[in-house]
Amino acid sequence: MELLVVKEGRIDYDGSAIRSHWAYRNFGILGNSLVVFRGKCDVRVEEMIDIEDLRQSKEIKSDDMVHYIIEVFDLVNALFASTLQKLFIAKLCEVLEQYGVKTSRKGDDIYVNGKKLSISIATVSPVSVKIHIGMNVEAKGIPAGVDAIGLKELGIMDIEDFMERTGKALVAEFEKVKKDSLKVRWAQ
Amino acid sequence: MELLVVKEGRIDYDGSAIRSHWAYRNFGILGNSLVVFRGKCDVRVEEMIDIEDLRQSKEIKSDDMVHYIIEVFDLVNALFASTLQKLFIAKLCEVLEQYGVKTSRKGDDIYVNGKKLSISIATVSPVSVKIHIGMNVEAKGIPAGVDAIGLKELGIMDIEDFMERTGKALVAEFEKVKKDSLKVRWAQ
Amino acid sequence: MELLVVKEGRIDYDGSAIRSHWAYRNFGILGNSLVVFRGKCDVRVEEMIDIEDLRQSKEIKSDDMVHYIIEVFDLVNALFASTLQKLFIAKLCEVLEQYGVKTSRKGDDIYVNGKKLSISIATVSPVSVKIHIGMNVEAKGIPAGVDAIGLKELGIMDIEDFMERTGKALVAEFEKVKKDSLKVRWAQ
Amino acid sequence: MELLVVKEGRIDYDGSAIRSHWAYRNFGILGNSLVVFRGKCDVRVEEMIDIEDLRQSKEIKSDDMVHYIIEVFDLVNALFASTLQKLFIAKLCEVLEQYGVKTSRKGDDIYVNGKKLSISIATVSPVSVKIHIGMNVEAKGIPAGVDAIGLKELGIMDIEDFMERTGKALVAEFEKVKKDSLKVRWAQ
Amino acid sequence: MELLVVKEGRIDYDGSAIRSHWAYRNFGILGNSLVVFRGKCDVRVEEMIDIEDLRQSKEIKSDDMVHYIIEVFDLVNALFASTLQKLFIAKLCEVLEQYGVKTSRKGDDIYVNGKKLSISIATVSPVSVKIHIGMNVEAKGIPAGVDAIGLKELGIMDIEDFMERTGKALVAEFEKVKKDSLKVRWAQ
């Protein structure tokens, strides 16, 4: 899994990055990839993946987020997508713990003191598994009714360094997952 | 995913429970299952799944362990097996956290203060994904050279309750993973 | 497989219900589902799934039909879709037999005395298997040249009860199919 | 799907024909196949596929049966195996109907007047789907406690012709299933 | 795999033939197919499959080409698509060798004396593997900067015969591949 941490400039997330081959089309990264970038979040209704959100006409918005776009080509399956997503969220919680932040994970949501830090979606394209994770840098521009929190409020001020560390941690996790899948014989 | 916590009696783990349909053959549980039981661990060489262990002639042993045997029929794939395994290990760490135990996860290993609490393996049979997780109740009967720790040393004395709580937590995690995989539309 | 029999009001079938997640989007039913409803049938050309029909510019129409929309997420494969479709059609014939109606099944078509009672299509979306079955309540509004028959002409007057009975029968069939797939060991 | 109806001599069924490539190893038939033959049935414990039977120490026996061994290589999946099995059983019931025999299908079992006419199992090998169906020619040598019936008691005396007709019907059904799976466009 | 060599008239290739079921929609050919035809090539941007070409704004053009459109339904997987494509290209080189033309294959490109003879793409639809191969009849209308060559310059003047021979060779290759996949037992 190739890692790209975009440090120069902002990229706003409107949901279209969830499409297949986004990393290759935009950055020339072939194969499994994790692109970490920073920017606004405002998902257009036609790009919404979570039908539960669509049914409830939810807004998915934040003024400033760290975004993670993952694409894996090894296996096209929604259950695998959902499992990998939760593992990545758990890993992010473990990294936050290293920053001294005590988190509570509920499936694919990260909470700190009952406040929502992140959003996430996992699905399949016809050729890959795609995951988006967004973490508030500051809890601004969040839809009404959502009690949110951001990285800065948690004392994480060096966002670039955070992007780098979390990006590396997720890639290392995936490489470990993959390696372990190759070193076991099958069971009867 | 059906949960069975075996509270009466001990079941020793010799590695054969990693075979497909073990839960159905032994307990009549059909389909996805998690069986939690307690007993010795002494994996016979012919049942060893981890070829790395085989190559190094490692012993896999403990006098008293809580064992988790998971079988999932939805998807037969080693990468999925390895991913689900890591997620389950992360979940167990989260539950241990609720007990006040600070853990460190390295892939599928749980460490507490640098001491090894658990062993685990994930693989496929021709019809299912199979995962074994074993957690020391006490660090006895461990192979020489392994610096191990057990639940009791961590202050977790009510092992039955621990089996129940962790069993429920893993099943709830899987059900959330599955539910989320069904509520998303595919991406282009 | 969750069953929903829509008894209040009519839902016309224009073909769009064949898309993935229709049951979840419209009724909040997550996962495998069978929705039974009653309404007109007039499939728009852009929703036609059967390319043979498209090539022959066939019309797919009826003034009053019982509709079955099935979605299965376990396995995304067109051969499986086609097999499950034929099994469901065979099951419907068996239920009709209980009503004293002697049917003749030709693949996915049900005939009574040489007259066509039903239409059906089975295909895949990128995340699921989808099947539509429509059975004439009355043989009205049928394309010219099709010698059709309806449930009422066969003496089945309580359509709601028929929808309920057939819906339950199809779900029970699927559950049996699934259960049996889990209780067998693999063969060498 | 290639059909072979073995008319010369008897072949006893001990369960080993459920293994992959049985038709190719024994008759040189490459690819999807249906072999119909006649002989005793006495399934050895080590060849039993149904774990439910194993758990109940059931015997699977009959002195004289028509056997159908199906192998399909298109898709290796237990749910598909179970679905195709039920469809084939339903088709056999439809053919029996043509003989004037009124049957009752319960999943993969055929009953006539509450008496059991058939046995069946469906599973996967690592490369194929395998199905066995056995139909009593006479209800002799059946395990105690099973109320069985045979084809001859139903007035079907020309067993060879029955083997031919049912064999052709099953192959035709499969070919229709396959053809239909190829003529549909995918749905969104 | 059914072969159709279109000898009457020209069919221009604009890229849309890469869509699923093109052979069935246009020629009524069900299942695996190879359609060989002759015509211009000018791939519209919205039909371009190779994202590398899209990123470089390449033109894909030729005034006169022999086109091969392959569709295989057995297995929907991009790695398989790419492997089959290379095998077909290698086979075309072997046939050209029979014409006395010495070729050099680089992946999916055929060169003669350093000049480009062919273009090709392989991908998946949600239900099939699709491959396009185009071979210049004459090196006319080629994008600037591409040093191309055509069949006529290689002394192959009877294009219809070439279409026939290569079409048969590719189909024979595929049938051999398929047959061999069915005659091997699985390995432990």
Place this chain on the structure above:
Amino acid sequence: MELLVVKEGRIDYDGSAIRSHWAYRNFGILGNSLVVFRGKCDVRVEEMIDIEDLRQSKEIKSDDMVHYIIEVFDLVNALFASTLQKLFIAKLCEVLEQYGVKTSRKGDDIYVNGKKLSISIATVSPVSVKIHIGMNVEAKGIPAGVDAIGLKELGIMDIEDFMERTGKALVAEFEKVKKDSLKVRWAQ
């Protein structure tokens, strides 16, 4: 795909190297691999993969061969195995061409002047695709009735260099196949 060319010592091929994870068990190579080695060939009946050979009681023997053992974990499918095998054979022919040897490929067999140079088999294990290719160094110890030829008779005397060159060529071919599978968008 990792390449290992075993230059020190001989390894005889008895067929057991076709089993899954052979390269990892014996050389510690994780994941996709190609191991090239030199040694006798004498396949034990119980290791024979080709059922056609088994049916004809063929012997598979040679006193001195270059062996290629390939394992690919990306996709477990016999049709893919057979396709990749043919592509690798075609590639070997292309390398032989560079040595000035004119070959004739028939599926997975290489002939030179009507004499058989190679043997090959491709199949699946439950977790991988496995391919064996063997090329005679000298045509000695070949089963009676087989008109064979070896590399030395073709003027290829530096066998180690040949092992190196062909090994690199096959790995490069696979990497190109894989890369191309990742750079294409899916087709409708």
